[in-house]
Amino acid sequence: MENEVDAFWAFAGLMDRMHKNFEMDQKHIRNQLMQLRDLLMIVNPRLANYLESHQSDNMYFCFRWVLIQFKREFSFSDIMRLWEVLWTDLPCENFHLLICVAILDKQMNFIIENKFGLTEILKHVNDLSTHIDLEQTLISAEAIYHQLAASQDKLPRHICAILGMQVLESDDAAASREGSPTKTLAL
Known part of the structure; x- marks a missing residue:
């Protein structure tokens, strides 16, 4: 940024x-890395299972992405x-x-086909730097959100909480709460 005041407030x-x-x-x-793992389990169980079977489900290879x-x-x-985009919280x-x-x-197919373990995944993820198409990534991420929102009633409560979807009990669920712990999810 060329204006120091703008740069300061952006940094703040x-x-x-x-x-x-x-x-x-x-x-x-x-906590964010575990939320990421949980989201991946819902969105791409094949990759999530692969990562788990290769001792990579701690998602540490995404540490830098999340950190900064x-x-x-x-x-x-x-x-x-x-x-x-991120600062809109939308x-x-x-x-x-x-x-x-x-x-x-x-990156799923590339990771699985090459039988990457944690070290190779970390290297691959770091090598993606400056090679990720932002526009396509934003479109894909938004599509994932809308797919999850459309099936919200089938999502686990903690996934709805991660995505900021309000978790509400239906009247039926509230009436039968004592007999059943099942809740209905709704926006």
Whole structure:
């Protein structure tokens, strides 16, 4: 940014959103990686199962993506666009996790066909830097969100919570709560 004032306030806004990622206990970042794993299990169970069978389901190879919200993955102009999208919190607050899912979904065949383990996946993910098509990734991530939203009533409650979808009990579920722990999900 050419204007120092704009640069300062953009940085202040960025740190407001991401400061928890830099806490010493890394609790917040680990939580996001587990949310990413859970989303991947719903969106792409084949890849999720592959990662689990190759001791890679901790999603540590996505650490940098989540930590600095893709700063190293895109050009300056692309990262400014991406952050502007992310800062809207639309379609959901954790849209960055759906972006991760979209990128991994696109890389699934390459990872599985090459029988990558954690080290190779990490190298491959790092090598994607500046080679990810932002526009296509945003389109894919938004499509994933809308597919999940359309089947919201079939999603586990914690997935709805990750995506910021309101979890409501139906009247029937509230009436039968004592007999059954099942809840109905709705926007």
